[in-house]
Amino acid sequence: MKTFRNEWIFEPFAEHPTFFSKGMFGGLAAYLFERQMLVLVEPTKSGRWHWHGVLICTGHEHHESLQAEFPALKPHATLRKWLFIESAHEAFEATMGAVAERIARNDRRFGIVPKTARSRGDLPE
Numbered sequence: 001m002k003t004f005r006n007e008w009i010f011e012p013f014a015e016h017p018t019f020f021s022k023g024m025f026g027g028l029a030a031y032l033f034e035r036q037m038l039v040l041v042e043p044t045k046s047g048r049w050h051w052h053g054v055l056i057c058t059g060h061e062h063h064e065s066l067q068a069e070f071p072a073l074k075p076h077a078t079l080r081k082w083l084f085i086e087s088a089h090e091a092f093e094a095t096m097g098a099v100a101e102r103i104a105r106n107d108r109r110f111g112i113v114p115k116t117a118r119s120r121g122d123l124p125e
Contacts, residue, residue, distance in 0.1 A: 058120025
């Protein structure tokens with residue numbers, strides 16, 4: 001599997017028993033607490049995606065509070081349901097370090113239940 005430059009973001013939760021990652025959008029999605037939390041994205045060789053940064057998986061209802069706490073996060077231009085930060089942003093490392101810590105503590109504003117779990121009725125309480 002491809003190695004991504006920003007995999008360090010997973011360190012605060014990489015040892016958690018519910019953590020796993022898998023490919024998505026030519027990127028690397030992180031799952032924790034039965035929710036998809038983040039997607040590391042880098043430009044694809046095919047040229048289909050030009051993004052370089054991190055997609056933050058969340059619902060619209062959490063955008064305002066997350067952006068108040070992490071002003072560098074913005075709705076993604078294509079996937080507007082999720083927030084995004086470019087890896088070239090001056091606050092990238094500080095923002096993603098803090099976001100990863102919140103995710104490790106199971107902040108419920110982060111993460112979406114994958115469709116496969118929803119279709120099986122495995123929604124977390």
